[in-house]
Amino acid sequence: xxxxxxxxxxxxxxxxxxxxxxxxxxxxxxxxxxxxxxxxxxxxxxxxxxxxxxxxxxxxxxxxxxxxxxxxxxxxxxxxxxxxxxxxxxxxxxxxxxxxxxxxxxxxxxxxxxxxxxxxxx
Numbered sequence: 001x002x003x004x005x006x007x008x009x010x011x012x013x014x015x016x017x018x019x020x021x022x023x024x025x026x027x028x029x030x031x032x033x034x035x036x037x038x039x040x041x042x043x044x045x046x047x048x049x050x051x052x053x054x055x056x057x058x059x060x061x062x063x064x065x066x067x068x069x070x071x072x073x074x075x076x077x078x079x080x081x082x083x084x085x086x087x088x089x090x091x092x093x094x095x096x097x098x099x100x101x102x103x104x105x106x107x108x109x110x111x112x113x114x115x116x117x118x119x120x121x122x
Contacts (some may be wrong), residue, residue, distance in 0.1 A: 001091075001094075002026075002120075002121045004035070004036060006036055006120070006121065007036035007121065008031060008036045008038075009038075010026075010096075010117045010118060010120075010121060011024045011025070011026070011037065011038045012038065013117050014038065014098060014113055014114065014117050015038055017117070018098075018100050018105055018109070018110060018113050019100075019104040019105050019109075019115045020100045020101030020102070020103065020104025021040055021098075021100055021101075022039065022040055022041055022044055022083065022099040022100055022101060023037070023038060023041065023044045023046050023049070023098070023099050024037065024038060024096060024097060024098040024099070025037035025038075025046045025049070025050055025096070025097050026090065026094060026095070026096050026097075026121075027050040027053065027054055027094060027095055027096075027097055028054075028084060028093065028094060029054050029057060029058065029092075029093050029095065031054075031094060032051035032052075032054035032055070032094055033047070033050060034046055034047060034050045035094070037050075039076055041064055044099070045065045046071075046097075048070075048092050049097060049099075050097065050121055053087055053095075053097050054095075056076070056087075057073070057076070057087060057089075057095055060073055061073060061075065065086070069097075072089070073089055074087060074088070074089055075087060075088045075111070075114075076102050077107065079085035079102075080102070081102075082101065082102050082103070083099055083100065083101060083102050084099070084100050084101075084105065084106075085097070085098070085099045086099075086100075086107075086110055086111065086114060086117060088114050088115070089120050095118045096114060096118055098114060104110060
């Protein structure tokens, strides 16, 4: 497991690398609590996002199991009219959640930055 400083450094690098960065956190799936987080908007509550996204990841894992799919969840993309939200699994018990303005970035750049910056956290 990565240290608090390592997780914070990854999020800070992502906030600098991604145009339109709104917020990101690394989440403990069991508790739904962020282990490290940063938001560029005061109204973007990452604790609420962490809790609800952990439930969504748990539900997707249950769906995979119910369908008998022999595969692991890597990431999930939520496309809103003005935002991109990416959930990247870091381990079976942690994931990164990142939100960015859709007009300022694109999915390929977002995924590339997240994959590059989180590679050492696995």
